[in-house]
Amino acid sequence: MTAVPTLIFDCDGVLADTEQDGHLRAFNETFAFYDLPARWSVVDYAEKVRIGGGKERLKSLLTPEFVVDAGLPRDIAGQTEIVAAWHRKKTEIYTSLVADGVMPPRPGIARIVHAASTAGWNLACASTSAEASVRAVLSHAVGADLAAQFSVFAGDVVPAKKPAPDIYLLAINELGVDADDVIVIEDSNNGLRAAVGAGLRTVVTVSTFTVDEDFSDASLVVSSLGDPSPGETTRVLNDPLRIGPGALVSLIDLSRILAAPRFKHETHVHYNRKVAS
Structure with a gap:
């Protein structure tokens, strides 16, 4: 790894x-x-x-x-x-x-992706949506150059979709990384369960249809990643690790999550079944 x-x-x-x-x-x-x-x-x-x-x-x-x-x-x-x-x-x-630009990118996405790319982080996307849909949104959200740096795991690449952990297990296996070096950004309880089930620390940015869901297993829950003024700033909804992000979630905040001891909800889970590739 x-x-x-x-x-x-x-x-x-x-x-x-x-x-x-x-x-x-x-x-x-x-x-x-x-x-x-x-x-x-x-x-x-x-x-x-x-x-x-x-x-x-x-x-x-x-x-x-x-x-x-x-x-x-x-x-x-x-x-x-x-x-x-x-x-x-x-x-x-x-x-x-x-x-057609009907759906603007969420606050902070382009900013945090640019910061992670500059710092040499691996970038990936794991979604139950069709790959063509994912790549279209990705390019629209971060631009073609940054989108080209992403590994994409999408659609029917695994038989069991979220909340099963299979897509995240496949992603870390294909990327050749250890679970302790991974942070997932999710917005739903299904996605959180999938990521945590694969032993991955998870930051939740709540969205329109998920704001009232249970995110007690997340390392950090925020309204969005946030952008500098005059953009939308971050509201912290749950911070069990006491990361304390300010007006926006930074790459330093994500690094602190990776460095922090896992809290009580976070456990490595081992699965014996083979994940389809």
């Missing part, structure tokens, strides 16, 4: 607040394109975001009643094929929305 500090970002809700103006809109436009009897409200989608993965959210539509009403195949193979087609269309719509 190489002792190089590593920063792994989730995508949706972390790099940009993508869910309501991006994914929800893309899902509903996909439903309209295929003339499906479904439209998700913001309230509906607040429940759907608890399901890891876009295909998995689409599969939640497939109740017996919906299958009949929409005239869909009743066999598993046929349903799998049609969900894959819906998801391809949804990804196409979503990446177009990203390109």
Whole structure:
């Protein structure tokens, strides 16, 4: 293992607040394109975001009643094929929305990525979203040059999605780094459980749909990473390690988290099952 500090970002809700103006809109436009009897409200989608993965959210539509009403195949193979087609269309719509600048990057993302790159940290992104969607958001959030420095683990690279730890276990294995040298930036309880389950320290930047979730296992919980004035500054929501970030979370703050003894919630968890690559 190489002792190089590593920063792994989730995508949706972390790099940009993508869910309501991006994914929800893309899902509903996909439903309209295929003339499906479904439209998700913001309230509906607040429940759907608890399901890891876009295909998995689409599969939640497939109740017996919906299958009949929409005239869909009743066999598993046929349903799998049609969900894959819906998801391809949804990804196409979503990446177009990203390109149109509908979803601005979250505060502090470009700043902290630039600082980490300059300091020689590894950079990665681990997300249940489709890889094309992740790369589009990443490039929009940090620029093409910094985005090119990222290793991306996304979509169906592992069979069990968050809150299973598989994608983070795959990431640290492929990056060749030790869990003690990694900090994850997440925004949801599902993501936090996945990261902590892989033995990784985690900073949570709450987002629109996750602000009320349980983040008691996080090393630090903040409103955002923050940017210098006149940008949005950081509000600390939970700081169990007493890192004490100021108006913004800095690379020094992240280094202090890595150097701090693990607090009671943080444990290394060993998994015997093989993680697909």
